[in-house]
Amino acid sequence: MEEEKKSGEKILDIAGDMVENYRNLITIKVIEHSSRAGAASILGVVLLVVAVFGLLFAGIGCAWWLGESLGNMKAGFFIVGGFYVLILVVLMLLSKKTLLPTIRDLIIKKIYEEDQ
Numbered sequence: 001m002e003e004e005k006k007s008g009e010k011i012l013d014i015a016g017d018m019v020e021n022y023r024n025l026i027t028i029k030v031i032e033h034s035s036r037a038g039a040a041s042i043l044g045v046v047l048l049v050v051a052v053f054g055l056l057f058a059g060i061g062c063a064w065w066l067g068e069s070l071g072n073m074k075a076g077f078f079i080v081g082g083f084y085v086l087i088l089v090v091l092m093l094l095s096k097k098t099l100l101p102t103i104r105d106l107i108i109k110k111i112y113e114e115d116q
Contacts, residue, residue: 033111040110059084 059080067076091099
């Protein structure tokens with residue numbers, strides 16, 4: 001009878017250790033995924049800022065060059081502005097059917113990615 005009690009306590013100790021180890025594993029995985037998401041978010045914001053400044057200065061340069069070529073600075077800026085509006089309209093038309101599902105799939109794939 002005494003051996004059965006010791007055996008039962010041993011099994012309960014092992015089960016308790018397994019539950020604690022599983023909880024620790026889940027905590028580590030959550031921290032890993034959170035840190036990846038945070039790093040990707042920070043990198044995304046930095047890249048977005050750099051891209052915005054790059055597009056801004058490229059647009060200003062193209063508008064200035066077109067304005068000098070046409071002899072009318074206003075026309076150069078309106079042409080470049082119209083080009084940006086055209087890109088915006090195309091992106092808006094493609095967003096629901098193409099862009100959003102693609103971005104969503106990339107995010108889901110990145111979340112469940114195990115090896116880096």
